[in-house]
Amino acid sequence: MTTIDRLSDDPGMSTAQSAADPLVELFADSPRHFAGSPLYARLGQVVAADERLLAIARHARSGQLPSNLLLASVHYLLLRDPAQELAAWYPSCGAGTATGDPGPAFTAFCLRRREEIVALMRRRLVQTNVVKRSAVLRLGMTVVASMTDEPVTLIEVGSSAGVHLRFDDYRYDLAGRTWGRASSAVVVSAEWRGEGPPPDLGPLPVIADRVGIDLNPIDARDPDERLWLRALIWPENTAQATLQDEALRAVAANPPRTYAGDAVDLLPEVVAGVPRGTPVVIFHSATRLHVPAERREAFDAAIAGAGREHDLFHLSFEASRDLGTQGFALELRRGGEPGRRLAIGHGHAEWISDSGEARPDVS
Ligand SMILES: C[S@@+](CC[C@H](N)C(=O)[O-])C[C@H]1O[C@@H](n2cnc3c(N)ncnc32)[C@H](O)[C@@H]1O
Incomplete structure (x- = not known):
């Protein structure tokens, strides 16, 4: 609990x-x-x-x-x-x-x-939109690209201001290597704590469409909404705030399509709008833990339901009991197959690791 x-x-x-x-x-x-x-x-x-x-x-x-x-x-x-x-x-x-x-x-x-x-x-709601989590989305999307050649529709559940929906606009630095858009003002860097070399963060699948669902989508163009997102970041964490400002600028310049409401109710409708034959990637991070316990089964079922008509890739980056208080697991489930753990990481993706073992927390 x-x-x-x-x-x-x-x-x-x-x-x-x-x-x-x-x-x-x-x-x-x-x-x-x-x-x-x-x-x-x-x-x-x-x-x-x-x-x-x-x-x-x-x-x-x-x-x-x-x-x-x-x-x-x-x-x-x-x-x-x-x-x-x-x-x-x-x-x-x-x-x-x-x-x-x-x-x-x-x-x-x-x-x-x-x-x-x-x-x-x-x-107000706790809707911290952590830009660095885009790194785990990118990692997951790279794995999806290795499993399908088709263009995919990306649906983010709990998209807040939508910074992850623009994940392919950013530059990524991991273990001395870089990926993504070299000229981007949004530079996502994470520490690699894996035993082996860091994973490739590319190539990505072609993204045919992208859409967010949130109980309360934040409009990145609205200064007051941006201020609330800023207020959610801890006062000492000025680097995270600067990164968020840059990402919100990118989102405001090109806002993704977003629907307001509970994913349990909206997902079937949104998925029904995806053309037949187009694989669907449903991503959520730090969202399932905000779904009340009695709604979680319905939340999971709404996502799994997308697999009835589409090749479904369910990517999640959520807290996992075996990782203690600070560890999140990046998991991928294709259709009804069992889930696969792709990586673990700090809840704010300050570090990422390939190991299933929780590392001591870093602040
Ligand atoms: C802590 S924020 C995380 C935002 C973003 N996923 C991230 O990792 O930066 C959780 C978000 O999930 C949304 N949310 C929670 N339950 C939801 C539900 N049942 N349907 C849609 N959105 C939901 C909240 O409104 C909030 O914006």
């Missing part, structure tokens, strides 16, 4: 703070959950110890991680107004020079701006 499942199922969500409260546990676990962000590691603990802040966090939409939503909502308000005292602890706000405990400034800000934070938490 994932943290989100535990949060949605626990009847104690509306009761007072207690050691058994999954929300308290979630925030208390911030040093691990936000490994790589000393600021969020600390702020999570501040929230875990303060019932007034926990009460704000309880407004997160069902199925959404309250810790990510609360911290992103505060971050969003600071990015819009970096003159706030609290912004001095945020490297993303141009400052990040403050020393000492950010807890008091954070608490005061949350209590003062409570209504705006709650409104954001009720409206």
